[in-house]
Amino acid sequence: MTEQARELAREKIRQAKNVLKEKNVELWLTFVRESSAMRDPALEMLAGFDSTWISAFLVPAEGESRAIIGSLEVPAAEDADTFERIVGYEKSIRAPFLDYLKERDPKTIAINYSLDANLADGLTHGMYLKLMELLEGTPYAERLVSSEEIVATLRGRKSDEELRRIKKAIEITEGLFDEVEGFIEPGKTEREIAAFLHKRVDDMGLETAWGRSGCPAVFTGPDTAGAHAEPTDRRVERGHILNMDFGVKFEGYCSDMQRTWYVLEEGETEAPPEVERGFQTLLESIERAFAAVKPGAQGCEVDDAARNFLIANNYPEYPHGLGHQVGRVAHDGGAGLFPRWERYGALPFIPLEERQVFTIEPRLPVEKRGTVTMEEMIVITADGAEYLSHPQKALRYIR
């Protein structure tokens, strides 16, 4: 763990104490085990080390943070030096854990589960039952609430340092879009294009922002496999649209962007009208959505702005949400620019906040040509939003 990573974790613990006060919660408990197999995403942000045995990461609104962990893991935790106090146990977490609760007697305890926000839902059901077993006969089982709001706030409200890293990840991604444009030509396969980007990412000692096999996703032509699929041996053809979904992780923070190219036919100097119309319509849908973003707005209102504009222009609805938060993971948690579909639960209705980073990523199909997609990244400001990416304002061409 680097000193910078440690400092960021300590900053998050300090920030957490303030958020707890703001939300009127006395204690935040992250309860985990064998985190190397399934890691509560909050743990990476706060602790910076894994725990094998049942562990309690405790952040109170007032007073020192404490990690109660298996004794063999105390040295690693002390080395990480993120929690103010480390307590090791051998045979059972019961005594040190219950002693801590009794000593502080918190009125509300936020625990790490959430119905809708997967990144705040690190408590497994087995561990929940375990916790209930430990708390049996105490008053604390009655005082539990979800830590969803705390985690969402901590992940969402980006510090200056977090924004700096995200901007850098975006800058690198934009540079790589320029580079790969020089590589793409008719006859090249999606897989070859992906390999070009993988090599460049490796050269820079970086990681892709999500699973390498689908990052970049490269789609060329009208019969593409659809989003979330791996690049294939399909070849770039003249007269087709090519789009790409790609991002990198820079010092632990992600970019997530999409760009659209048109592959000119021999003799063509610009795209055919239906492609241009698709591009301009998509661009305007992004601008309309962007204009709807401000603190306090709901994500579903922002989604409406783009979705309704596309429908009004006789394009089909995109089969997904307009945008999601970005941070330590490409699909970061909490509020989203999502439609009111059951799949998204309560997430479309959570008011947006300053310093949250979102994607805006509608899509539309152009018959026989392919799919037009752009994915821009924005940060919410005091009274609106700013683009973090340099929005694609014109079709890019492969000649």
Added chain:
Amino acid sequence: MTEQARELAREKIRQAKNVLKEKNVELWLTFVRESSAMRDPALEMLAGFDSTWISAFLVPAEGESRAIIGSLEVPAAEDADTFERIVGYEKSIRAPFLDYLKERDPKTIAINYSLDANLADGLTHGMYLKLMELLEGTPYAERLVSSEEIVATLRGRKSDEELRRIKKAIEITEGLFDEVEGFIEPGKTEREIAAFLHKRVDDMGLETAWGRSGCPAVFTGPDTAGAHAEPTDRRVERGHILNMDFGVKFEGYCSDMQRTWYVLEEGETEAPPEVERGFQTLLESIERAFAAVKPGAQGCEVDDAARNFLIANNYPEYPHGLGHQVGRVAHDGGAGLFPRWERYGALPFIPLEERQVFTIEPRLPVEKRGTVTMEEMIVITADGAEYLSHPQKALRYIR
């Protein structure tokens, strides 16, 4: 996903149907979302692809397996070709999921949570609540049981192909222990020794069996940080014991082994008597544990055999379990060779089964010298066990 990985997943689905019949369970449901952030370990074994949206992976005792997933991820799932039927949805999983249940009307449904076996505990508490919401007003909420036994059986009972991969991982690890022995000398730091092994692992295009920062773990001398810590700048010194915990992942399957060296003083030709006595005592504790392993025995009985022998010889108890299963992860789930400590829940009492792979890894301290640890790997046979590793029978020396 390679064709070999696909074939292994299909084999596991076939095996699962038999295990379901054996355990008298009609349907196994693995219920997940955003598995790239927190992946139910069963998913890697069965599906071989991630799912972003709420997804239901259904394996019935009779009939075809079905994955109900977000529509955008259908192409990737079809490409993986592990589940017999793939159903995509757009706005909500509710209808296709409940329709499936109604159609089959299963009497028992095993779902992916477990109190004690973390690798069978992939259902988050938020997703459990989501599932309860979906099942409200149906008879199915009353029919849920834990899939712990199914998952533990599937992960535990190794096929010939799985054993082949584990053996290969062990063979590579043993080779690397030999190689690194030539590199270790007084003055080298733990970190340098770890870097040597990392380079060799990279050269071979492999991964370490667990988190790279602690694999290998390298401990030299008496004041080592303890297990589960990262290598430090501590230097190898004459008269000290050095031990190492290391493993690699070969085609998705792990090794997990420990070896002990003594660093000879100038003029010494063998270790001092207290080091040799420690080594011999530890060796005998392993042999006694090995002799206690057979199908039907309980892990705690095997742990007793080693632990009581060390205590009888006036060494302290090792502060952890004697051994754990190994497979797709280094710490694999289910029954363990664990003591009857609360921390281990019910795991020490589950009867052992043929074809399970375990480590045996006691430890003991030698004052002013360091820690003696060996970790061997065994597979359970019809009437006992066989070593998969070549057990360390003598102290290894650094000259």
